Amino acid sequence: MESVVNGCIKKKIINFSPGPAKIPEEVLEIAQKELVDFQGHGLSVMEMSHRSKEFESIIFGAEKTVRELLDVPANYKVLFMQGGGAGQFSAVPLNLMRTGTADYLVSGSWSQAAAKEAKKYGTVHLVAPTPEKFGSVPDESEWKFSDNSSYFYHCGNETVHGVELPTTFTSVPGHLPIVADISSSLMSRKFDVSKYGMVFGGAQKNVGCAGVVLGIIREDLFGHARKECPSVLDYKLLDAHTSLYNTPPCFNVYVMGLVLNWIKKHGGLDAMDEMSQRKSSLIYSVIDKSNGFYYNPVDKRYRSRMNVPFRVGGVNGDEELEKRFLQEAGKLHMVQLKGHRSVGGMRASLYNAVTVEETQVLADFMQDFYDRNRV
Template sequence: MITTKRAFNFNAGPSALPLEVLEKAQKELVNFNNSGMSIMEMSHRSKDYEAVHNDAIARLKSLYSIPDNYEVLFLQGGGSLQFTMVPMNLLKEGQTASYILTGSWSEKAWKEAKLLGITKEAASTKGNAYRNIPALDDIQFSDTDAYVHLTSNNTIFGTQWKDFPLTGNVPLVADMSSDILSKPIDVSSFGIIYAGAQKNLGPSGVTIVIIRKDLLENAKTDIPTILKYSTHADSNSLYNTPPTFGIYMLGEVLKWVEEKGGLQAIEKNNEEKAKLIYDVIDNSNGFYTGHASNESRSLMNITFRVADEELEKQFLAEAKEAGFVGLNGHRSVGGCRASTYNAVPYETCKALADFMIAFQNKNH
């Protein structure tokens, strides 16, 4: 078992994993299922691995109540490869794809799509320094669009969608890399959901794609085989060697979510954790200031600044000394960021809140 002291881990990704999952992986690492091999040494065509693979798919379907007309795929390349695969498969000649810009990652997705077809900006909050999510009434798209794309949670700016636009017959595509599995959602509202695993699902290296089957059937065909969603759907995500250890870990994380009471219990815990830190910010009389507008605040990434630049440097240095990891804001914006993903314990968030109060009391 893991006996060394655990850090107060607020890394934005790769990020904290549940201690119970790490301990189980440690126990099974050398000899999985009495096979005499690690899961990392097994053939991805073996019965032992196949059971792990299919169980992970089944658990994800169960947790999200994914309808039968959707496929769950395990891919590689992170969310960044999906920036290309989505338009490559869905954006046909003569069509337009609409992108809602709420931060750096949605900008990057839009940039890739521009290389492959006609796109347009459906809404943007860039003029407000990405402090908020657009009002649903401000989103402009057409019934003839190939799809509407959004990023459900913005790790850099600390904003998160609370309600999603209703796009009717136009497929809604969501990059959920940083808030997947953090709360219940209605999967049937989306054409595609994709997410890198390294925030809430497991270690880096696995990407999940949940895709409606009609989009598979109607996708473009004149694209490289490995970049077709249908290739992976037809082969149960075993067209090429999958990231087997990552999928094993993902399956264990899904079991952990089930044991914690499912997505509603996870959401409640995430709300309680985030409130600890947001309350300190809100009650600090301006010593700490949050970046995101209150109505758009993320439960996953809490972004804030300290009263002045020198104090902020001191805050981050003292926090590091006290065992807090990953509190520096993204290099593109600076400041501070606490990523409170599913596996970050309540006690870790309480420790940060207490540290912030003590630091303010000492330096106000």
């Protein structure tokens, strides 16, 4: 893929990074244009007061678009927080573990890390045994919930292991607030916010750059933070100050707002979902038709639309083939395809900003590589 810049042919990088991930070029161009002069105000977003009317228009505008895209009910608050998704691993139990116990489903490394962190603040009850190898989820009919749980926590999409859960559940007790880390699937499809007590997601996958977390929380869950909960993690305090209790990551919120507007402009969440299905199907189709040359370790019922891990050369991968795969992909300007260090292999992350055309380039390369290297 090529573009012309100042009369010169420029090779365009195709970025399959799991995060920080690709940001729409249209958004980057706007941010570049406004970097030193935001909408004629004569200063950058990075240097304006977070108490100014100009920045308030940015953060309140971003909240308005979040509510529109996800049809957020009026009794839910939208917060822009710091600390990344990992910060919420602590913030959730510090704010919500009223009974001293919470239920967790461990389906990959991020929910496992969240459960480990929550154990610092109370009892963590696993609703299902942790699998020896991540790639599937015990059937929901087998989940067992504790009697005095404060909430049920899960990760909607496991970035490392490529496991994506449904957005609705049948076995979770009706009184139990559902808390979901949706960092890797946020703004990729619609879901019924009213079925959750809280959802949160780091921006650096689908909605911007690293440094800000979007949280959507039902208002009746506010006001129960432990006394040792730091003020900057206290949901009620953050809401009372409209996410401006302390200086927020202003530029990151600004970029998120631009990305949200881009999503809205390009068809909203229905369009994002449709493209996600098309992109992931392109890659899974090559894998499934390769007679085991490519191997995806995830139960087909839980295959992620966002993150597709796979080995090259069989179930355990062939070190030489995988090295060559990355080298050849790099020559075609495809980057960030190496799998997470904990699992190895490859991983293609297909977030909103990755186009169907770019995904087709990867699918065509995978097919060609298979044709040239199959035994």
